[in-house]
Each structure stands twice: as structure tokens, then as C-alpha cells.
Amino acid sequence: MPTTNQTNLIELAEQNLSQSHQHFKIFKPYGFLSQFLPESRKRKSLLGELFNFPEKTMAIGRLDHDSEGLLLLTTDGMMSYKVRDKTVEKEYYVQVDGEITLSAMSQLQNGVDITTNGTKYLTLPCKAFKLETEPQLPTRGRKIRDPRHGPTSWISITLCEGKNRQIRKMTAAVGFATLRLVRVRIGDIHVDNLSAGDVVRLANFDAAINR
Numbered sequence: 001m002p003t004t005n006q007t008n009l010i011e012l013a014e015q016n017l018s019q020s021h022q023h024f025k026i027f028k029p030y031g032f033l034s035q036f037l038p039e040s041r042k043r044k045s046l047l048g049e050l051f052n053f054p055e056k057t058m059a060i061g062r063l064d065h066d067s068e069g070l071l072l073l074t075t076d077g078m079m080s081y082k083v084r085d086k087t088v089e090k091e092y093y094v095q096v097d098g099e100i101t102l103s104a105m106s107q108l109q110n111g112v113d114i115t116t117n118g119t120k121y122l123t124l125p126c127k128a129f130k131l132e133t134e135p136q137l138p139t140r141g142r143k144i145r146d147p148r149h150g151p152t153s154w155i156s157i158t159l160c161e162g163k164n165r166q167i168r169k170m171t172a173a174v175g176f177a178t179l180r181l182v183r184v185r186i187g188d189i190h191v192d193n194l195s196a197g198d199v200v201r202l203a204n205f206d207a208a209i210n211r
Helices: 004-020 077-083 102-110 166-173
Strands: 023-028 058-060 068-074 090-097 113-116 119-122 127-130 152-159 178-186 199-202
Touching: 058 077, 068 077, 090 166, 102 127, 102 152, 102 166, 113 166, 152 166, 166 178
Parallel strands: 068 178
Antiparallel strands: 023 068, 023 199, 058 068, 090 152, 090 178, 113 119, 127 152
């Protein structure tokens, strides 16, 4: 058993190590990959183009190339593991094609069948509701769709899981294609009023993991 002094030294070392790490939140723009290294034969924009991040910075989770919004980055692998835990909520604002129905919202809340890795999967119950007004978000930089082609709706979906392209598959399963997808919250860390490409240093990620 370690002595009291040894325990204190271990705790102090862990605190110093934690303090040496750096953490960030960013608004990932449309068209960027959630990574620093390029993929073979693909010329896509990468996170390193947004800021001079320190070595060993990693994205916590990911947003698809055509999704936007809040992305957390850290140099601490253990912190990445904690934030990706299934107890941490991730909230998304989703623009869908058409006037969303109460029936569709109920299906999203209770779980729908999607396909992931070639296998059928029933999504877990989640929080979902219609936004009565269009959220104030940065312009995407690429036109979503001509309004003359019909109405659209904005909804909020909060998940504690993250299958590949899950939300897009969920809205498609209830008959409403996703036109725009923006993550706005991870735990209690919000995207706030960030513009596309903005980078903000954070002291820690306690708001995300201490719930």
C-alpha cells in the first residue's frame, strides 16, 4: 500500500500532467474532415487548416464531411475517452426536407430501424422535438436547396450513441431527408455564438463529463 506522501505525490503528478494538456472547442465548417491526416487520393480540407494546434491534438469523435458544428479536440487521450462515453449527450439541430409530422417525431423518440455495417440496428430512445423557429446558425457557405422546391423543418435530436451517419439514417427512416446537420452541444459545452472555423481554448472538459 502506498504511504500518504506517495499518494499525494501521485495525485500531484496527475494534476500536473492534466494541466499540461490542451483542450479546444471549434465550429467545424461544412466540407472539412474531422481529422489532421489526409486520406489517400482525397483532397479534403483538414482541421489543421483552422488553427496552429499543438502536436498530438486529436478530435474527440467526429462529424462527417457534410456535417457541421461543435467538435471538441484535446491532447489528452484519457479525456477523449471520457467525453465519448455513452452517458454524455450530444445534441444536433437538423434541417429536414418537408413539414415534419408528430408521427415522425414520435418514431424518432422511440427508436427506428437503420442499417449500420450491413446489419439492421434499432436506435435507442432519444430526445427529439421540433424547433418552432429557425435556429441562428452561421451560413453554410453552400446553398442548401431552393425554397421554391418546398418547405423544410428544423428539429433537435439528442443522442448518447453515435453510429455512422446515424441521424441522417434516422430521419430518412421516418420519411424526411436531412438537408443540414449541425451539432450544438456536447454535455453542457455549447457551440454558443461561434462562427464556422472558430477555435476556442478551454481550460478543461468538466462541463461535458460531469453530469
